Amino acid sequence: MVAVACLALALVAAPASAQRFGAESFTLGNGMQLAVVPNHRVPAVVQMVWYKLGAADDPLGKSGIAHFLEHLMFKGTAANPPGAFAASIARNGGRDNAFTTQDYTVYHETIARDRLDLVMRLEADRMTGLVLDDKVVLPERDVVLEERRMRIDNEPAALLAEQLRATLFLHHPYRNPTIGWVNEIRLLGTKDALASYRKWYAPNNAILVIAGDVDSAEVRPLAELYFGSIPPQTLPARVRVEEPQHYAAARLEMKSARAAQPQWNRSYLAPSYRAGEMAQACPLQVLAEILGGGAGSRLYKSLVLDRGLALSAGTYYSPSTIDLAIFGLHATPKPGVSVADLEAAIDDELRRLVRDGVDPDELRRAKERMQAASVYARDSLSGPANIIGAALAIGQGLDEVEAWPERIGAVTAAEIDNAARSVLVERNSATGVLLPEPTS
């Protein structure tokens, strides 16, 4: 027993001093950033190209254009006509995909380590060579509308979440959905996509992350060869309006015959790694873990296990955004329990937290779990590449990523108490209630 306890302590301490991912970063001559993350467990590599262009950069009236452009990037170039890109990756046993968030657009491939030059060549080619016309663009717009129907329009809870976000942010573009509003998606066209592409897709607005069974000595010359030869271009200023002061809490209630059961959500405007009181970001991550991180968390214990008021309860908080983040709470009432009673019980827990703070034991346990999660994060090829790419794309340094376990380990109860008091403020919140409606 004693031996095991000592080992556990040693292990928790280890990641704090060690390099977490052992990543290196460089800047190519044309301004393109490169990060290399060695991982020699499988003879494979992941390539990710992160463009610093997201939905929050969509021009007024063109919501969804960053995401639409992501779809259109698969439509081919002069050198690689439609279908050639996907076919040559598949022929080499690779997989590729892409995703868009509010802050960035990402293209990624997983392939055998000795085919890295292939995916570099393909990705570099479509950084400048995209060919679009209405014949391929218009059917793809229908694909995006079907994607929206599947993810959002067919799902009442997703529709409410979308409206809640638009209510929480009064002015900042994070209020718009990444996929875009239906009425605006319908009007997006070839010209809009090419305008965004020409303005923003350039090496000096991109980050290349290569993770896997390679090292930087091998990757750098390849990166210089394929990406380093692309000329940089003058980038427009990235204009993000600032969210003004909030004076009133928002509340939305949506009734839907398509909803299975009531659901309760609340979002608070919160600092991120890059906006607001940035020093509160790590304390808020620990707070989210203590309050709603799992079956041992305060909300789950109190609402689900002890008081039997909820079927589920938890928190979400991701500070990896350029502008303000969201600290969220969610719960589903048990049948027969009113949303009002559930909400009152959650508010009791929040008041207790703000009044009494967190106790040293739950703080220590939460920190240990989070540091263990950072060990588990290395048990995958794409996990570290994602973490590092996202950090660089929002303007964090590699040192911040590598030091995260140490920073989490250093979070104090006083920091959490302060963060809780300044973030869990009613006027900075939006509460959404989904209610089923009997079919008539």
Place this chain on the structure above:
Amino acid sequence: MHRSVLALLLLLWAPGAGAMTIERVTSPGGIEAWLVEDHTLPVVSIRFAFPGGAALDPPGKAGLAAMALSLLDEGAGPYDTAAFKTRLEDLAANLRFTAGRDEVGGSLRSLKANLSEAAGLLRAALSSPRFEPAAIERVRGEFVASLSQQAHSPRALSDRLWMRDAFEDHPYGENVDGTPTSVSAITREDLVGFAGQRLRRAGLVIGAVGDLNADELAALIDQVFGALSAVGDETAVAETKPAENGGVLITRRPVPQSAVSFGQIGPKRDDPNWYAARLVNDVLGGGGFRGRLMREIREKRGLAYGVSTELVSFRHAGLILGSVATENARVAQSIALIRAEWRRMRDEGPSQAELDLAKDFLIGSFPLSLDTSARVAALLVEIQFENLGIDYLDRRATLFGAVTLDQAKRVAHNLLDPDGLSFAVVGDPADLTPTRIVPDPGL
């Protein structure tokens, strides 16, 4: 005791890559497990499966296996629910139990330093689950709520509707999680009986990956599984085939997009034509942009975000299952295209170029997918459960590579039945003639 461990080593070479060694480990207590050692991280993943799943749920009690598995970590041995979950969290270990139609099982991921204690919790969950009445009622409530969610989700509902119609008189037609009625009928005695009767060592398969050696694994599997009965459970499930009636079922729901599930008979995993069928399936309904359905439905016409098909191999039935979702006004077009492509593939088979691409992808992508210890552990369990042989990874590329164009065409011709292919649609489709309307599926 460590010296009595029997280890059989086998080298498996991933194409163009390094080796992965699978060791067959037999514990002093006589329990076998397969091991892939990997000491690059202080992490261990264990996965295991017991034969016999939801298909053995007694009539009227569908959901028994799933509910029993969900309750294993809700209190066991000396721990009540909160104590068990808190202990697990403090060890930063991840423990999951799942029920399938033909097997029940679980996985444990732990830091090496905490492995012994985490294994103790797993042992308690498997051999002395408490099934406390309060936990049963809470989990029952979660099941009923989740079933209600599924009944309101067009995608989940179309899948369930299709399965029930295809397996009308067979337990495969039942939902693994049951129905609100069947879940309400499950008693504590049923759950206790399930654990005693079904969590047994006979037929148990185990895969372990990560920072441990054969001696450590041998001790661990005796610790975890040693208390379980070694005697097998003889209950059997009948062989069956899904109905191929060419039907179009519709359940009307006021949603903008219709969810469609479709399928027909497919090969079982031990069918000698399985490899050819897997390649034909990739050409027809493969993911990415390889599949013909993806090209016709998404690329050319923008009718869906995704459309794909897969071979689903149950122990006692094989299927080809697919899904698509299209706005109500155009969903009839998606369905007509699927039938047309089904017919074209039956009549003409794949081209040589298509077959080659499918082979290259299925052979080349496989080793790249094994990048997490959990995925490798899952593969070790699958190879054992499906009796593919410990040298399977050695032979896999050849099994796909040896399929000829003639064979692929013949398998496509014999397998695909465009007129028998049946559809279940949930939404408000326009211009689609149903063979049957199912107003309230009662699911």
